[in-house]
Amino acid sequence: MSDTVISVRGLGKSYIVGGKPHWAIRDINFDVQRGDVLGIVGRNGAGKTTMLRVLSRITDPTEGEARIKGRIGTLLETGTGFHPDLTGCENVYLNGAILGMRPKEIKAKFEEIVDFAGIGKFINARVKTYSSGMRSRLTFAVAAHLDTEILMVDEVLAVGDIAFQEKCLNKMDQLTQHQERTILFVSHSMGAIQSLCNRAILIENSNVHTEGATDTVVKAYTTLLLGPTGEADLSSAKGRPGSGLVRFTSMQLEDLDGNAISSVPAGSGARIVFNYESNLEKPSRDVILTVVVAGSKGTRLFGLPSDIIRSELTLDKKRGQFVCTVPKLPLLPGNYDIVASCIVNRELTDKISNTCHITVSDSDYFGTGRLQQGNLGDVLVDFKWDCIGGDEK
């Protein structure tokens, strides 16, 4: 009990929207123990960010209280507090101080920070000459070297290139090995949540929906998104670029016979079925559909663009289905994020990310009752081992 570092009781925050109070979060209760890595999941607008903002003291709650023991650090968005006319070095000190580091601490870690960011000799150049990638790397590098007991991370991994994202996740992984460190981690990537967090909470409708072990919560979240039959409603999903002429309205996972399923056994075939709505004036034969599957740590595992296999797709109905058939889904058990996009007449009409997931369940693919552990990667491949003897002397 003495090891509880965060205890939240009846926490609520309301904003006045159009003259009426709107509760972004209400009656939130949970505890976090020292050393926990707590994943916070939920749909866009469910209240995750508001909760993190209240807990990191950026804004006051409207009701309830939270008690926190230990220094709190927050991972910032890229370039927050950077001044373009200061050098990288000066900005590191400034940014560190904003995050609550003492000059001595920053000095001790300076080399490490610069090294991590991969800025090298540019550290003494003004930040305005940096590329946006360099800026975001430098921001994360400072924050990653924060020595606070509690760290709050909000979706920072959406920044930077893939290689740097990988680096950030590895650093997070390293940080979490440290038993003294408690981390609150908001993310849409179920893969990242599963590989980093030991516990999780699911926020839905401003409230804690499920709390507990990561697997339970991730399962609850996927069920919430997919519904019990595995159908994901996409009609109200937000944050999608594109013209909207053709839109995905739902996603459904099916087996090869066309039966709806909520998860695919590892190594089995699957059909990813998207229902669409089209507002096109004329039928189009120039349609490119792409599905990208991303695994833990947000790494893209494979992409399935329709144009490279010359799929002849004709779009002439107001609504219908796009079906992507994968005869053998080469994935190990776990949750995978799906990014789907539709290009009609060389124009992006819709792109869905952070919303669709597919769940791969356990199976006896090798006929041995065993499958690889997750630490050996996400991909399932056929293989065999032989021992070939040399000549005897």
Next chain:
Amino acid sequence: MNSRLHPEDRAEHARTISDSSIKIEGDDVLVIKPSNKIGRLGLPQVWESKYLLKYFVLRSIRGRYRPTTMGYGWIIFRPLLLCLVYVGVFGHLVGVKTDPIPFPLFVFLGISLYLFFSGTVSDTASSLMNNAGIMSKVYYPRLIVPLTSLFVNVMDLLASFVVIVGLMLVYGVYPGWNVAYFPLFLAGLALASFALGLVLAAHSIKRSDIMMALPVIMRVMVYAMPCVYPIAMVPKKFLTLYYMNPMASLIQGIRWSLWDEVPPPLWSVGLAAVLIVIGIYYGLVAFTRAERTMVDSL
């Protein structure tokens, strides 16, 4: 995929959270709860974050002057330029007499103090707005924000005083014993400007009219205090009214402490002191209260 980091010891952690008796206690525990009317001033936290203040001040000063060709020369060049204009207009065209103090010295001090006053007030007033972006992303003691504005202007004023001391030596104007009061009057001026800025900052969030009117009011204020003309030019019957303005008595006090001009009447200095205390208290409270909710209204 399912490899968890501490699989061995976390399986049993299906805790019930309805138990509200669990409370973390101790001196180092941070309690987050709805803000009361007065809010949290967080003065000890400000002291702990003094490094942050230092870096913010450095950032402002470096950021302001580094892109310019003249660089830090602008700190002194800006008041010098204004001083030249006023020497031309008031010294030669209007013919203001400030004997025995040479007019350039007289006006340079006045302009420096005025720039300090208007700079502090307007920077402090707009500090919340200007830092809204960063304030909505990370927490640090909020008082650091207006304090940065104050200290940046203090640095500018100190640089001006290098010129003033130089001019005093050139003209052979030496202060007497009353220079001992100089720091007091200067601190008073700083606190008064800061307090005014804080009050404006707190109210400007809901009423942006303040930020529109402020530059005009600041321009007019230069004539409401003895900056570019000596106090002797103020008609006798208006003098009481004139000294009601704490800025007027503070600036006249600085003039008196430096080169023994007519001192401000004691009652006006007392009034200024009372107003400063009230202003600082009200300013801090209003600022803290406004800062608590300002992030939400963005």
